[in-house]
Amino acid sequence: MRALTFSEYGSANVLEVTDVPEPHAGPGRIRVAVRASGLTPADCHLRSGRFRDLAPLRLPHTLGMDAAGVVDEVGAEVTGVRPGDEVFGIVDVAELGGANAEFAVLAVWAPKPDALSWEQAGGAAGNVETATRALDRLKVGTGTTLLIEGAAGGVGTVAVQLAAARGATVIGTAGAHNHAFVAGLGAAPTTYGPGLAERVTALAPDGVDAVLDCAGSGSLPDLVDLAGSPDRVVTIADMNAAKHGVHRTRSAGPGADPQAVEGLAVAADLARQGRFTVPVAAAFTIENAAAAHRLSETGHAKGKIVLTI
Numbered sequence: 001m002r003a004l005t006f007s008e009y010g011s012a013n014v015l016e017v018t019d020v021p022e023p024h025a026g027p028g029r030i031r032v033a034v035r036a037s038g039l040t041p042a043d044c045h046l047r048s049g050r051f052r053d054l055a056p057l058r059l060p061h062t063l064g065m066d067a068a069g070v071v072d073e074v075g076a077e078v079t080g081v082r083p084g085d086e087v088f089g090i091v092d093v094a095e096l097g098g099a100n101a102e103f104a105v106l107a108v109w110a111p112k113p114d115a116l117s118w119e120q121a122g123g124a125a126g127n128v129e130t131a132t133r134a135l136d137r138l139k140v141g142t143g144t145t146l147l148i149e150g151a152a153g154g155v156g157t158v159a160v161q162l163a164a165a166r167g168a169t170v171i172g173t174a175g176a177h178n179h180a181f182v183a184g185l186g187a188a189p190t191t192y193g194p195g196l197a198e199r200v201t202a203l204a205p206d207g208v209d210a211v212l213d214c215a216g217s218g219s220l221p222d223l224v225d226l227a228g229s230p231d232r233v234v235t236i237a238d239m240n241a242a243k244h245g246v247h248r249t250r251s252a253g254p255g256a257d258p259q260a261v262e263g264l265a266v267a268a269d270l271a272r273q274g275r276f277t278v279p280v281a282a283a284f285t286i287e288n289a290a291a292a293h294r295l296s297e298t299g300h301a302k303g304k305i306v307l308t309i
């Protein structure tokens with residue numbers, strides 16, 4: 001099958017579409033014929049070698065953590081899903097890839113709602129799981145005032161909507177050109193960077209109850225001040241979190257939190273009700289994946305970058 005791979009670490013130029021053996025669904029897994037899959041910044045870090053000590057890979061490596069497609073193999077012990085069903089889901093996170101390909105084996109999944117296109121569903125699962133895990137950790141619910149740092153990106157756009165659907169009041173930081181976009185997702189927008197505390201206090205005079213950092217831009221000291229305590233802050237992206245007493249949530253590796261798999265069905269239900277969508281920044285074929293990686297590496301994609309087969 002065709003797959004997006006790399007056989008040496010390096011720039012986006014090392015990416016190549018190659019012919020690799022098809023994977024098959026073992027116990028507890030399903031295989032899908034992929035219609036679209038996601039590109040996350042971690043894929044770029046795996047490819048560049050930035051994660052080579054943290055997460056050594058056997059090269060060549062097939063990229064991609066999540067996908068949507070049509071089920072064509074159902075492993076032993078799997079119930080509730082049949083060949084032909086349309087689903088979206090996440091590969092086994094320990095394998096660190098495999099979704100940017102013609103066929104992918106999923107470890108967690110939910111039925112794809114008609115309200116999400118293939119591209120939207122293909123880029124949904126990883127970010128939905130991540131946002132749900134972080135919002136659960138922060139106990140975000142009705143009445144919570146939540147600040148999301150980096151609200152216009154892949155995870156941020158999803159987190160804003162899921163938090164608003166829980167009944168939270170959401171403030172989201174983004175570049176000024178993305179403020180209308182963030183407001184449309186359900187957050188009061190403001191700009192990140194110097195003066196953040198004053199701007200947030202103007203929007204939330206009684207203060208914020210919780211902060212989700214989706215940017216990892218080094219603002220944790222300010223975010224902790226705003227929340228009043230490091231345990232009211234969760235980051236998905238700041239590798240220096242521990243220095244500030246802040247929890248960095250991740251779903252793989254040492255110190256991982258359990259995956260919030262139920263989030264996929266919750267997001268699918270919200271999509272059916274017209275209360276959740278996946279803003280797609282851009283879609284590229286896997287043959288054009290180098291351009292997709294370069295866009296991700298700008299750090300300013302507006303929503304999710306998706307790859308089609």
Ligand SMILES: NC(=O)c1ccc[n+]([C@@H]2O[C@H](COP(=O)([O-])OP(=O)(O)OC[C@H]3O[C@@H](n4cnc5c(N)ncnc54)[C@H](OP(=O)(O)O)[C@@H]3O)[C@@H](O)[C@H]2O)c1
Nearest residue numbers: 041150152153154155174175192215217236237249250300
């Ligand atoms: N721990 C986990 O489980 C997990 C899971 C998924 C992702 N991640 C990590 O989380 C991070 C975000 O992922 P993503 O997919 O959402 O990335 P993304 O789609 O590239 O989004 C990045 C967003 O960050 C915003 N941004 C850039 N500079 C900023 C700054 N100084 N302050 C605040 N926001 C800023 C940008 O908004 P503007 O364009 O408006 O500037 C952009 O929309 C990445 O580091 C990724 O590796 C972690």
